[in-house]
Amino acid sequence: MDNYTLTILGCGTMGTAMLLSIMKATFQPYPAKFICCTGDKESAEALQKRFGDKIEASYGESNISAVKRADVIILGLKPYICESVLEYVKSGLNGHQVIISLLAGWSIERLSKYSSCIARVMTNTPAKFGHGMAIVSFSKEAQKYEDLVMNMIGTVGKALKLPEKHMDAATSLVGSGPAFCLLMLQAMAEGAVQMGIPYDIAKDCAAKVMEGTAKMVMETGEHPEALKAEVCTPGGTTIAGLLVMEDRGVRGGISRGVEKAAEVAALLGKK
């Protein structure tokens, strides 16, 4: 697909995060035109002002033509309004456009009413800073566009493919994951504050520790347990802290929390 138009239907938090990532990147084939659709005039004008002539902003009735001109559509709508918006712009859909859906809970089957080429994506808010993670599942017809979609979605940070049956778990791990990490980050910082370290310094330390640890896992490819064992001097501080955390059920609490969020994601999909 060359010289194609990318329309972002619902260019809010996640839609704009995707747009920014794509604009910062170079990949092939690259969109020739960006059209960004919102729900009202004010938000469309704000996008136009922010991105200037790099995009065409659209709202209301012109969203139908924005969809009609699209070869690839990124769906960034809230799940509860998606049906009504898609029904509204339906006359602009030809059934073969590549629809890349960022929506939580919307299955490929549900979206297949609007196109045979569906890529279902679960990403997260760090995408706004180029440090996002994305899991992507494809409909059978969309598989011929895998390279294009993976290159485009990979611009958020990292993208991996998984069969759709894993999407509820991915919604929890990837979509809700930043909140789980933030809880841990804040808890670590507060432990330091309790001992007198000023909050801003404690927060920066906790954030850098999490960033550095994550990079260490990714760059070494080592099992986290092996890296953890390296830090545990016999009779030392780290093992003492870890044992208290294990006694308090931190590990089980986090793992079960990830499982619970996936259960809720599965329920969302049934609504």
Ligand SMILES: NC(=O)c1ccc[n+]([C@@H]2O[C@H](COP(=O)([O-])OP(=O)(O)OC[C@H]3O[C@@H](n4cnc5c(N)ncnc54)[C@H](OP(=O)(O)O)[C@@H]3O)[C@@H](O)[C@H]2O)c1
């Ligand atoms: N935020 C997250 O952390 C996160 C993480 C993973 C996945 N997601 C998924 O990403 C999707 C979008 O979430 P979000 O947080 O980015 O939502 P959001 O910021 O509220 O953005 C929604 C966008 O849809 C537009 N919109 C509303 N009505 C419309 C209409 N009739 N026609 C065209 N556009 C319309 C809104 O425009 P106005 O501003 O004019 O209303 C806004 O640009 C959701 O489905 C969510 O499941 C979000």
